Amino acid sequence: MADIILAGFGGQGILTAGKILIDIAAQEDKNVSWTSSYGAEMRGGTASCSVVISDEEIGSPYPTKLDILVALNEPSYDKFIDIVRDGGHVIVNSSLMGERDYPDNVNVYLVDATNMANEMENGRATNLVMLGAMIKATSLLEAETFGKGLDEYFEKKGRNTPKNLQCYKAGYKQVKAVKA
DSSP: OEEEEEEEEBTSOHHHHHHHHHHHHHHTTOEEEEEEEEOTTOBTSEEEEEEEEESSOOSOSSOSSEEEEEESSHHHHHHHGGGEEEEEEEEEEGGGOOSOOOOTTSEEEEEOHHHHHHHTTOGGGHHHHHHHHHHHHHOOSOHHHHHHHHHHHHHHHTOOOHHHHHHHHHHHHHOEEEEO
8 A cells, every 4th residue: 555645836737646646556456545635826826635555445545644755846845744654755856845854764766857847848747757756766556557557648638748758757767866
């Protein structure tokens, strides 16, 4: 089982990233849950979603301790870092983080997601870069299966472009451990 929070500013695709994650995990016959939380200001405010992925029945969709934190900005990191389990995984968008020391009890991975998405002329795909980094850092789902599921997700929405998969693969390739 994996208890996950994806968090960032509204408009960064946090909720979409969570939906993509549960969609692909469900296709892999996992039990999933997804709940969201966002500020009234929406774009630019805080947004997060809780995702639970399990081979077993899910007892609660609201994790109290996290296995994985995906933080797309510094305020989100600060808000959720204290509830990551010892040995958990923290994937950080280093594009929007200041210099800091990271805790020793968790595995921390950095990815320059915002800058990478912008360089690939797909600025709205920071979330996809982060998903690639998360898949690489955690091995939660098989990388190729996730990439295929990502294409299928956007095809169903009528918004598939090769740049989406490129952003996912770039995040997968570029994530680096700070503390693991």
